[in-house]
Amino acid sequence: MLTVTPTPASAVSERKSGFYRHDLDGLRGIAIALVAVFHVWFGRVSGGVDVFLVLSGFFFGGSLLRTALHPQASLSPWPEILRLVRRLLPALVVVLAAGAVLTILVQPQTRWETFADQSLASLGYFQNWELSATASDYLRAGEAVSPLQHAWSMSVQGQFYLAMLALIFGFACLARRRLGARLRVTLVALLAVLAVASFSFAAVLHVSNQTAAYYNSFARAWELLLGTLVGAVVPYVRWPMWLRTVLATAGLVTIVTCGTFIDGVREFPGPWALVPVGATALMILAAANRQASPSTQHRLPLPSRLLSTRPLITLGAMAYSLYLWHWPLLIFWLAYSDASRAGFVDGAAILAISGGLAYLTMRFVEEPLRSGRRSAASVTTQPVTIAWRTRLRRPTIALGTAVALLGVALTATSFTWREHVTVQRANGKELVTLSTDSYPGARALTQHARVPKLPMRPTVLEASNDLPESTNDGCISDFDNTDVINCTYGDKLAAKTIALAGGSHAEHWITALDALAKLHHFKVVTYLKMGCPLTTEESPLVMGDNRPYPNCHEWNEKVMAKLIADRPSFVFTTSTRPWNIKPGDVMPSTYIGVWQTLSDNNIPILAMRDTPWLVRNGAPFFPTDCLAKGGDAVSCGIGRSEVLSDRNQTLDFLPIFPLMRVLDLSDAVCRADVCRAVEGNVLIYHDSHHISATYMRTLIPELGRQLGAATAWW
Structure with missing residues (x-):
């Protein structure tokens, strides 16, 4: 009978490349601990991910360099690709499958499509681009994490x-x-040039569009490339022990404290990312020793010896699985508990459960499939028979098959749900022909219309596509575009013109304005940009997440010049914004300069009070999510006093700007005490702050009454 014995410790430490860096496994452990703790309890980025990126570049890039430089080594990429698949995909598939089950159990149906899209993006390894596109899409930018x-x-x-x-x-x-x-x-020089180019690109993009930079692959590449370059110079580093100890200590302290002093969400991957990245490079170089061997472990700097302790090595081995598990569990718990942040007890429970699942995933999924054996301990230093080898492989084959089938099922389910949602939204085409008797919408408030008991429209799945025509027509500049896009609606041959100018909160009135323009023979020309009202703000921010938005300032300069040149009969724009820091709404002082410029050029202004933005616990609140969970029109709404002040402050400026006319449809959206999610059987919002096109059509009579009085055109 064959006896299976574990590999001696010395054999485990020696790899093809020489002395194995257990201290870097420990550094992985520190990094994942920082990532998880900062996510769960502090809601911050610790810099741990940047540590991972450098280490990934060091290990993988360094391995490729050694192979490429060996004159007899095979340069076929397939063995490396196979190793990557066996190393990365099994644990990912398991976590995604668990996440799909939790999504169905915990999340409303309105979130299932997003999970399906991002599951496919994660499996296809383009999730960073999916998130970048979402962040740049104003209609999805406020979605829950x-x-x-x-x-x-x-x-x-x-x-x-x-x-x-x-x-x-x-x-x-x-x-x-x-x-x-x-x-x-030559190779090192090429990689160095790419690293410099990537860092320069990241620094420039960080200033113009930090969110895009955060997810951009090339903006992140310098962190991995630096790890590869460090791996290339490690064999030539010979520093005295005192210097290595100082560098290792400085590097470890910097890594541990980085997240406390630097807001990585806003500062990475710009120049401040050099702090965790540089500290990781120091840790790698400080323990580098060309003459190292398992018997010279004591020659490592003290911080590196501490990182080489078994608990940290084990934590480092679990790092990948723990990274996969902790974030979904945190988000699902917050969704279930309706909390904005985990407390000490529930946060500790999340970390403990994540750690347990990570260990099980590492032990029973990652290790068997990576090594081709039942577990990492199932190794032998003696020859084995074909029969025994076959017996060892059977559980691995079964496990690999199960994981593959799970991945296929997850992919098929994601595509199936997306198709289901597409079919449901196709029914939304009938929304334009809804009976006003059955679906009075705003008329229930303004005309006290009778409201029969009928299902709400649009449904929670139709809502996200219930958009103004200008969005579908591409008549609004996106976050990156600074050009002024003009589209014409209403009676396109009319002489009278209303310029619809500003952000998406001006845009969503186009549905009603278009109908009124066709009825009363004027045209509506758009001057719109996502998230960008008419303002003189020198350093504007994106409303909702306060991202710097320099393109908004540039666009405003262009659009004001064009409005003056085009000389419309009226400029229709929003005149208020949410306070953010306290209940109610406010008239921003940065709007006054816009009104002054238009007035100086004898261009009248239609100043529309902004519709309420729904916020709970400091984050955008989606009525569709609430309704999908079983809430009603009241519980999924918001108190009027939370979003609207008692007085429209724009009225105070009428004596200063006699050409300005104030429009206010707040009473057609909110009741005296509450802004409900549904009025007259019609869903008011298609997200957290944009009026649905269906509800906007029910606002046509009231907008027509106020607009006729303001313009004297009818």
């Missing part, structure tokens, strides 16, 4: 792995014989 949001970093790494495979192996294949000994210097 996704339980898969953390998968962006894995997508960046996956893309980096494939790009490095193609670059290093491809370059070596073409130039290994030609360059000979110069191949190392």
Whole structure:
């Protein structure tokens, strides 16, 4: 009978490349602990992900370099790709499948499509681009935080792995014989140029669009490339022990404290990311020793020896699974408890459960499939028979098959749900023909119309597509575009013109304005940009998350010049905004300069009071989510005093600007005490703060009454 014995400790430490860096496994453990703790209890970015990126570049990029520089090594990418698949996909599939089950149990149906989209993006390793597109899409920018949001970093790494495979192996294949000994210097120089280019790109994009930079693969590439470059110089580092100890201590302290002093969400991957990235590079170099061996572990700096302790090594081995598990569990708990942040007890429970699931995933999913054995301990130093080898492989094959089938089922389910939602939204085409008797909407408030008992329209699944025509027509500049886009609605041959100018809260009135313009023979020309009202603000911010929005200022300068040149009969724009810092709404002082400029050029203003923005616990609140969970029109609404002040402050400026006319449809959206989610069987909002096109059609009579009085056109 064959006896299976564990590998001696010394054998575990020695790899093809020499002495194995257990201290870096421990550093992984520190990094994942920081990531999880800061996410769960502090709602901040710790810099731990940046540590992971550098270490990934060091291990993977360094391995590719060593292979490419070996004159006899195979340059086929398929073995590396197979190892990546076996290393990364099984745990990801398991967590995504668990997340799908929890989504169905915990999240409203309105969130299922987002999870399906992001599951596919995570499996395809383009989740960072999916999140970047979502952040740039004003109609989705306020969505609740996704339980898969953390998968962006894995997508960046996956893309980096494939790009490095193609670059290093491809370059070596073409130039290994030609360059000979110069191949190392050439490859390192090429990677250094790419790292500098990536860092420069990140620094520039960070200023103009920090959110895009955060998820951009090339803006993150310098962190991984730096790890690869550090790996290239490690064999040549020979520093005295005192210097290595100082550097290792400084690096470890910097990594541990980084998240306390730097807001990574807003500062990474710009120049401030050099702090955790540089500290990680110091940790790698400080313990580098060309003559190292398992018997010289005591020659490592003290911080590196501390990182090499078994608890931290084990935590480092669990890092990937723990990273996968902790974030979804946190988000699902917050969704279930309707809390904005975890407390000490529930946060500790989330971390404990995440740790347990991470260990089980590592032990029974990652290790067997990565090593091709039942577990990491099932190794032997003796020859084995074919029969025994077959017996060892059977559980692995069964496990691999189960994981593959789970991945197929998850993919099929995601596509199926997306198709279901598409079919449901196709029914939304009939919303334009809803009977006003059955669906009076705003008329229930303004005309006290009778409201029969009928299902709400649009439904919670139809709502996100119940948009103004200008959005579907591409007649609003997105976050990145500073051009002024003009589209014409209403009676396009009319001489009288209303310029609809500002952000999306001006835009959603186009549905009613278009109908009135056709009826009363005037045209409506759009001057719109996402999240950007007419303002003189020098450093505007995106409403809701306070991101810097320099493109808004540039666009405002262009649009004001064009409005003056075009000289419309009236400029229709919003005149108030939410307070944010206290209940009610306010007239921003930065609007006054716009009104002054228009008045100086004898252009009358239609100043529309902004519709309420729904916020709970400091975050956008979606009535559709609430209704999908079983809430009603009142419980899914908001108190009027929370979103509207007693007086419209725009009225105070009428004596100063006699050409200004004030429009206020607050009483057509809110009751005296509450702004409900549904009025007259019609859903008011299609998200957290934009009026649905269906409800806007029910506002036509009241807007027509006020607009006729303001313009004297009818």
